[in-house]
Amino acid sequence: MRMALLAPMAVLGLAVGCQHSSGPVEKGERAVTAKVSTGSPIDLQGAGATFPYPLYSKWVTEYQKVDPRVRINYQSIGSGGGIRQITERTVDFGATDAPMTDTELAKAAGKLLHVPMTLGAIVVTYNLEGVQSLKLTPQAVAGIFLGEIKTWNDARIAESNPQTTLPGEPITVVHRTDGSGTTAVFTEYLAGVSPQWNGKVGAGKSVNFPVGLGAKGNEGVAGQVKTTPGSIGYVEIAYAKQTGLAFAAIRNRAGKFVEPSLQSVTEAAASVAETMSEDLRVSIVDAAGEAAYPISAFTYILVYENQEDAVKGKAMAQFLWWAVHEGQRFGPPLQYAPLPAQVVSAVEGALRGLRADGRPLLKE
């Protein structure tokens, strides 16, 4: 009996692993909800990034109290999946950490808007006995992750930490092995500060890291760093705080060593707000502000500017409006930095641009 069971299970398990692309289920559901959307409950389907999921699910429950008619279902299937599903219009909104590229936007069924929802920081976390605070220059971070800096007492690390005695232990690099927005932001930063990284590795959600161990998920990297003496990795700030790992202050473009914190991330966003392009796709890595933490990023919700269904479109616009205003206060307890005021006003402009049948969905 066991033999009979195991063989097909092995095959099935494999196939399931490869088959969860955009499912036909959502298509069916869409058709149904479109029909009843003139009635009272309004269902909004969303899918995408895992990073903001704790905040989005908090918003979903909180927004129920604001507008009980609106039921939001958000599936954290990953940014790639979110982009695929919104491109094929199988969901009402998508979500992604890294903004979509122009090539990806060209494939979409209409004009897609990027709405920044919140901010996240990526911290360089390490496990080094006796070392409680560490300062790293961008060149040191790139050198470590390129495998050029091999031991902790290397001069390139020591020069910015004169007060600390660094051991001669070998450095074990831990990186994400699964494709992720975290890796995209981190490699974008490294590619920006190190021409060598840019030439050898590049930036993306999955890259070919020159050295180190790959771990799955933020929790995997945090776990491996925690159990491996002499290791260094990068994780979302929330994971480092939860696991009690030490993290480094990074020298920003203004030459200051800045600790990652919600405030220094909001600073980074504020410093680029003026130069924000009209479609709100903007990178805040290596931002110019004095107090800006250099490895941080927006996370976005993707919506079509022209909504097919006026009722749903209106509900969506109102939800997003609420999320970037009242919703922001739910961020800090979950380690998401609130959007700076300049960005919120840019988002307001974008949300006023949402239309159905040519008519704007928000009145104000």
Add this chain to the structure above:
Amino acid sequence: MRHTGAGLDRDVRAAGGRPWGALLGAEANLGDRLFRLLTAAFAAGAVVLLAAMAFQMTRASAPSLSRFGLGFITGRHWDPVRDVFGALPFLFGTVASSLLALLFAVPVSLGVAIFLAELAPGWVRKPLGFIVELLAAIPSVVYGLWGIFVLAPWLRETVQPGLAMAFGSLPLFRGVPRGFGMLAGGVILAIMILPTIASVSRDVMLAVPSTYREGALALGATRWEAVRTAVLPHARSGIFGAVILGLGRALGETMAVTMVIGNRAEISASLFDPAATMASVIANEYTEASGDLHLSALSELGLLLFAVTVILNIVARLLVWKVARVPGGSRRT
């Protein structure tokens, strides 16, 4: 067709030698006919599902197949940023970690199986067999977490320095001991496939007719000699089938291996170095892959793994059938 079992042979005779008539139902009773059609439809469903998956994966792999051709299997670089995809490091990682797992698991499993089938007293046999089978029910993520927090630190601090000191001159045991790597992957897999191999081998050994054992013992053989000369030769192909089943599971295992193997697309002779497997790279990169070629290359990896797994399972089936058709009845529990 011989392997479809005695039931069909009998029905073929009943239906006057028309196999399809037998399949579609030649019974006079309507209920029997409907029952037969219904169950046949379920059986066909499994075949259709398999074919549909193979078709879908081949279709999804088309861009990668046409771009890289055979170079996909021989390519050593996997770089999603530059759209260069070669599967060789993953193929190597999958095969090497699985073989390493067999190396650890087969002797232990056979010991467990021989003990359970031949030596253990009745009151130990059932509960111990149950516990061994229970190992197969532990979710792989639990094995993985155990790997991160217990196995890898133990390997790093105790096993690897010892191995490096004793056999450091061999390329197998060179490099920085990090715990995570090929060795940890092999050990985790070995533990995970042990229950499969042990319990199937036990069943196969129990299927060996008692008369063989009794004959050997009557001729003055010791217990070990009876096992070696009467039981093992008879159960050989079935045990081999059990090993292949274990190998099949090791090849497809994803979560636990990913968590400890280090996930580097590199081919290294050292057991201390990190490696990566086909199943883990699919699971790791699929959700966030948005490039068409990247997605397609991942599908092709799936296809490659699918092919390897299907072939191995077919081989296992043939071998297990062979031993199950031993004349003289069985002594199954």
